[in-house]
Amino acid sequence: SAVISQKPSRxxxxxxxxxxxxxxxxxxxxxxxxxRQQPGQSLTLIATANQGxxxxxxxxxxxxxxxxxxxxxxxxxxxxxxxxxxDSSIYLCSVEGLAGGSQYFGPGTRLTVL
Amino acid sequence: xxxxxxxxxxxxxxxxxxxxxxxxxENTAFDYFPWYQQFPGKGPALLxxxxxxxxxxxxxxxxxxxxxxxxxxxxxxxxSQPGDSxxxxxxxxxxxxxxxxxxxxxxxxxxxxx
Numbered sequence: 001s002a003v004i005s006q007k008p009s010r011x012x013x014x015x016x017x018x019x020x021x022x023x024x025x026x027x028x029x030x031x032x033x034x035x036r037q038q039p040g041q042s043l044t045l046i047a048t049a050n051q052g053x054x055x056x057x058x059x060x061x062x063x064x065x066x067x068x069x070x071x072x073x074x075x076x077x078x079x080x081x082x083x084x085x086x087d088s089s090i091y092l093c094s095v096e097g098l099a100g101g102s103q104y105f106g107p108g109t110r111l112t113v114l
Numbered sequence: 115x116x117x118x119x120x121x122x123x124x125x126x127x128x129x130x131x132x133x134x135x136x137x138x139x140e141n142t143a144f145d146y147f148p149w150y151q152q153f154p155g156k157g158p159a160l161l162x163x164x165x166x167x168x169x170x171x172x173x174x175x176x177x178x179x180x181x182x183x184x185x186x187x188x189x190x191x192x193x194s195q196p197g198d199s200x201x202x203x204x205x206x207x208x209x210x211x212x213x214x215x216x217x218x219x220x221x222x223x224x225x226x227x228x
Contacts, residue, residue, distance in 0.1 A: 001160070031213045042203060042220050043158070048213045058215075092157050096214050103148070103214055105157035 002027050002095050004106035012112045013083055020079045021109045023093035028073035031096035033103070034066070038089045046091075049076045083113045118206050120219025128227050133191035135222045137204035140185065144206040146214065149178065149189045152201045152221075161202075162189075194226045 003026040013019050023032065034046040046066055047055045055068040070076045080087050090108040097104060119138045127133045137147075148163035164171045164178045164187065171178045177190040191198055204219040 004157075033213070033215070042218045043216075044218075045215055048215065050213070056213075094157075102160060102163065103216060104160060105150075107157045110155075 001097060001102070001104045002029060004093065004095060004104060006091075006093060006106040006109050008109060009107065010110040010112075012114060014114055015084055017083055018079055018081045019083065019111060020077050021091050021093075021111075023076045023078070023106055025074045025095050029095040029097075030073070032070060032076045033094045033096075034068065034076075034078045035092045035094060035105075036089045037092060037108070043092065046078070080111065083111075085113045087111065088113045118204060118217050118219040120204050120222060122222060123220065124223040124225070126225045126227060127194050129194065129196060131194050131226075133194045133198070133224050133226070134188060135202055135204070135224075136186065136188045137206075137219050138184075138186045139206050139217075141206070141208075141217075142185065143208045144217075146207045146209050147178070147180065147187050148205050148216070149176070150203045150205065150218075152203065158203060191224070194224075196226045196228050199224060199226045 005024045007022045032049040035043045037043045045058050046061045047057045049055045049068050049070040051070045067079045090110050092105050092108045094103045094105045149161045150158035151161045152158040162173045162176050164180050166182050175192045180187045202222045205216040207214045207216045
C-alpha cells in the first residue's frame with residue numbers, strides 16, 4: 001500500500017480564514033479522494049481529485065468552499081475557505097490502490113475553527 | 115450517496131471473545147465491501163474487503179460474511195484482543211474507472227476488556 005502524508009497534522013484557525021491541507025503520496029496514483037470526518041462521526045466524501053481535470057464534488061460540497069488542486073500524480077491540496085466553527089473536523093485524503101477498489105487513507109488533518 | 119447502516123454503535127467484549135459487527139446496504143449496484151479500523155488520532159486502515167461473488171473471506175482473526183440476497187455483510191473478530199479496541203467502519207462502493215467512491219457506515223466502537 002502507498003505511504004500517505006498530510007500537512008498540517010492539526011491546526012487551530014480563526015473564523016473567516018482559509019486553510020490549505022496538503023496530501024503527498026510516495027507513488028503515482030490515479031485517484032485521490034478527500035473526506036471529512038466530523039468529531040465522533042463517520043467519513044463523508046467531499047470530492048474526487050483527478051490529475052489534469054477539475055475535481056468532482058459530492059452533493060453538499062462546492063468548489064468555492066473546498067477548492068482542490070491536483071497538479072501531479074503524487075500530490076493534492078484541499079482548501080477550506082471562509083471557515084466557520086462548523087468546519088471543525090478531521091480532513092482525510094485517500095488514494096486508490098493499483099488493485100482497484102482498495103483505498104488507503106492518510107493520517108488526517110484535525111482542524112479546529114474558533 | 116446511498117446509505118450503509120451499521121450496528122451496533124458500540125460493543126464491549128471480553129478478551130478471547132468474538133466481536134460481531136453488522137452492516138446493511140440498499141444499493142444493489144455496490145460491488146466492493148471493505149472494512150476499516152481506526153484508532154484515535156489516526157486515519158482509517160484497510161482491514162479486509164470482499165466482492166459479492168464470494169460469501170466469506172478470512173484473513174487471520176478477521177472474517178467477512180456476505181449475504182447478497184439480504185444485502186448484508188458482517189465482520190467477525192475472533193479471539194478479540196485489547197489491541198483490537200478501536201472504531202470499525204464498514205463501507206461500500208461501486209468500482210468504476212472514474213473512481214471508487216466509498217460510502218461509510220456510522221462506525222462501531224469496540225472495547226476489548228482484558
